[in-house]
Amino acid sequence: MTTATELNLDMPEPRVRERNAMERPGLPIGGGAFVGILAGLGLLTWGVMQTVEGGRSAGITLIIVSSLLILGVTVVATGLTVVAPGEARVLQFLGRYVGTVRTSGLRWVNPFTTRAKVSTRIRNHETAVMKVNELDGNPIEIAAVVVWQVQDTARAMFEVDDFVQFVSIQTETAIRHIANSYPYDSHGTDALSLRDNADEITEKLSAEISARVEPAGVRVIESRLTHLAYAPEIAQAMLRRQQAGAVVAARQLVVEGAVGMVELALDRLAQNDVVELDEERKAAMVSNLLVVLCGDRDAQPVVNAGSLYQ
Numbered sequence: 001m002t003t004a005t006e007l008n009l010d011m012p013e014p015r016v017r018e019r020n021a022m023e024r025p026g027l028p029i030g031g032g033a034f035v036g037i038l039a040g041l042g043l044l045t046w047g048v049m050q051t052v053e054g055g056r057s058a059g060i061t062l063i064i065v066s067s068l069l070i071l072g073v074t075v076v077a078t079g080l081t082v083v084a085p086g087e088a089r090v091l092q093f094l095g096r097y098v099g100t101v102r103t104s105g106l107r108w109v110n111p112f113t114t115r116a117k118v119s120t121r122i123r124n125h126e127t128a129v130m131k132v133n134e135l136d137g138n139p140i141e142i143a144a145v146v147v148w149q150v151q152d153t154a155r156a157m158f159e160v161d162d163f164v165q166f167v168s169i170q171t172e173t174a175i176r177h178i179a180n181s182y183p184y185d186s187h188g189t190d191a192l193s194l195r196d197n198a199d200e201i202t203e204k205l206s207a208e209i210s211a212r213v214e215p216a217g218v219r220v221i222e223s224r225l226t227h228l229a230y231a232p233e234i235a236q237a238m239l240r241r242q243q244a245g246a247v248v249a250a251r252q253l254v255v256e257g258a259v260g261m262v263e264l265a266l267d268r269l270a271q272n273d274v275v276e277l278d279e280e281r282k283a284a285m286v287s288n289l290l291v292v293l294c295g296d297r298d299a300q301p302v303v304n305a306g307s308l309y310q
Helices: 026-052 056-077 153-158 163-181 198-216 232-271 279-294
Strands: 080-083 087-093 096-101 105-108 114-119 123-126 130-133 139-150 218-230
Touching: 026 056, 026 080, 026 105, 080 087, 087 153, 096 153, 114 153, 123 163, 130 163, 139 163, 139 198, 153 198, 163 198, 163 218, 198 218, 232 279
Parallel strands: none
Antiparallel strands: 080 105, 087 096, 087 114, 123 139, 130 139, 139 218
């Protein structure tokens, strides 16, 4: 795995790391809060009735107690929070990180904390088509898609300003760096190239993106190149170059096959004593066979009705 040190990235050490927050199941507390609200309303009604009927002192006492009960239960109830699957709640108390709630369902936490929602679902980020120069200096167009997920919610919230934008920018930076480090085509050599070694290149791309987004608490699951081509201004020239290379390779294969067939023909003629040819006639036969075998058009046979030398 590529590290930030290998990429010469001077990333600061994380100041916070994710830890579990103090939490409780929310259903029992929610049920208790509901009963408490009903009890407070009942006491408040009783206190008002006592005041109306002449028991002013007892009525005021009941009103105060019921108001305090309702207020207390309301404060406790504000600690209830709903956590959906694939989400987390990052808790802060007076600006200080106090933990993360990942358990889905109705949960209860300190009612005086602020709760920020962070998605922990798997996400896709597809870059736009970028024009960059590959190792040989040729302009190319390249794009990729990255599959990523928030692994450390505390670092995602507090180590970077916007972790989604951070992933986007660092992904484009890594793609540009990879494109600058390798040629588009190996041209028959054993060197890695963007076109011929897609698996190796995407593996290196994933490693570099992982190293770049690691400070934000993000895990890269996979990355793939979705677009790779020469820039339009040199595409035709490079296409002609590739076509010329393909023609040369095809011609080489044809010549190698033709030479083998000529050798086989001469050997068979000699073994079966079909005809004896001197060196001059062998050279003529080799020339004729190579013309027939290597030509682009079908040969036109000529029937020799005379002697061997006509």
